[in-house]
Amino acid sequence: MKKILEIKNVSKKFALRKDNFFxxxxxxxxxxxxxxxxxxxxxLGIVGESGSGKTTLAKLILDIEKPDSGEILIAGKNIxxxxxxxxxxxxxxxxxxxxxxxxxxxPRMNVENIILEPLQINNIxxxxxNKILHSLLNSVGLPQNCLKKYPHEFSGGQRQRIAIARALALKPKVIIADEPISSLDISIQAQILNLLKEIKDELRVSYIFISxxxxxxxxxxDKIAVMNKASVVELAGAEELFKNPLHPYTQLLLNSVPDADPENKNEEIKIIQNDSNASPTCAFAERCPLYDEALCVNENTLMEVEKNHFVKCILSSREKALS
Ligand SMILES: Nc1ncnc2c1ncn2[C@@H]1O[C@H](COP(=O)(O)OP(=O)(O)O)[C@@H](O)[C@H]1O
Ligand code: SF4
Ligand SMILES: [Mg+2]
Structure with a gap:
């Protein structure tokens, strides 16, 4: 398959506010x-707790922020x-x-103008x-008679449909969905997820789905990158990651996923603080239940431990190699 987006060794740091001029x-x-x-x-799913760098990565891809180092290629071209x-x-x-x-x-624009704006800016x-507008309404499941209405006249789920239609207007190759269902009612979340899936197949777009x-x-x-403290700590196919999570942080995230079956209730998220004066060697050391002072050296690169399954944890990769 052809690569539509490549992120190569990208880093971004922000200047912190200084206490004083000197x-x-x-x-x-x-x-x-x-x-x-x-x-x-x-x-590509990107998952991680708040503050792990997901939105910053999205902004770098969208060219809202510039990387300090590394390259971002869209359809082979360095943005x-x-x-x-x-x-x-x-x-x-x-x-x-x-x-x-x-x-x-x-809030001051009606649906028609919200969806048409990117087309007008690009001189379509x-x-x-008009053709694009009506086919987009169909694609996102909004009625044709909603065009003169304003955002406040819609529910959260319908507003997200309007936002999706606007994002699709210019036939992009990549859509970045940054926590697109987090603010919606649980009952609506599945509808929007399913809509995104349908659109992907209908319009053959690619997604970066952040949550x-x-x-x-x-x-x-299809595949998932797990981010912790600004780095990708695990990368694998979605099914493989779910069945065989290797990084202790991914395991922690998976243990916190609520189970629909009450008989099968998962334990609540357990963040075990390591009190062994955690060394700064591995970025996850102070939260890691497996931390071993003698072994947990810092690993700067993801290691491929199985085909297309990468992990940044010296212990899990060693364990895998021995098994
Ligand atoms: N413009 C900025 N200036 C300073 N710090 C920032 C800026 N943008 C993001 N950050 C910091 O970078 C970290 C990662 O933020 P973000 O990418 O929004 O994480 P996420 O989307 O995973 O919650 C956070 O600690 C945030 O405070
Ligand atoms: S290297 Fe050690 S501290 Fe870091 S994630 Fe792996 S087991 Fe935990
Ligand atoms: Mg974010």
Whole structure:
């Protein structure tokens, strides 16, 4: 399959506020040496707790933030080097759906204008605009008579459908959905997930689906990257990751997924603080139940422990090698 997006060794740090003019400038690393790729018509899930760097990574792909190092290639072209027409075209290829459809839609614009705006900015001819508008309403399951209505007249789920239609307007190759169901009622979440799945097959787009909720990510993704403290700590096919999580952090996330069957109730998330004066060697050391001072050296790269299953944990990779 053809690669539509490649993220190569990308890092991004932010300057922290200084105490005073003379104090030293400190930085916070939000994305640390991340490498990922996405193929055509594929969904890459990115999962991790709040603050792990998921949105920053999305902003780097969308060219809202610039990486300090590394490269982001869209359809083989480096977005940091593109200029003028080429940059506009690359930006058009990646669109975003945000978490909160209440604040991401302009309350003063009606549905017609919200969906048409990106087409107008890109000078799409008027008859073509109308054709696209009506087919988008069909694709996202909104009635044709909703065009003159304003966002406040819709439910959360319907607003997210409007946001999805707008994101699809320019026929992007990649849609980044950043926590797209987190603010919706549970009953609506499955509908939006299913809609995204249908659209993927109908329009052959690729998704980056970002969430702190591993069960939602597993439901929609072909492969999943688990992020912790700015790094990808595990990367595998969705099914494989669910069945065979290797990194202690992924295991922790999986144990916190609620089970639908009450007989089978999973334990609540257990964050075991390591009191053995955790060394800064492995970034997960202070929370890791398996931490071993003698063995847990820092691993800067993901190790392939099985075909297409990568992990950044020296113990699990060693264990795998011995088994
Ligand atoms: N513009 C910024 N300036 C300073 N720190 C930032 C900025 N954007 C994000 N961060 C910090 O980077 C870390 C990762 O944030 P984010 O990418 O939003 O994580 P996530 O989406 O996984 O919750 C957070 O600690 C956040 O406070
Ligand atoms: S290297 Fe050690 S501390 Fe780090 S995740 Fe693996 S077992 Fe835990
Ligand atoms: Mg976020």
């Amino acid at each position: 104090s030293r400038q400190n930085y916070f690393t939000a994305v640390d040496n991340v490498s990922l790729s996405l193929e055509e018509n594929q969904t 940091s080097l593109a200029k003028g027409k080429e940059l506009k075209e690359l930006r058009r290829q990646t669109q975003v759906i945000f978490q909160d459809p209440y604040s991401s839609l302009n 001819a008027a008859p073509e605009q 702190h909720d591993l069960s939602a990510v597993c439901h929609i993704s």
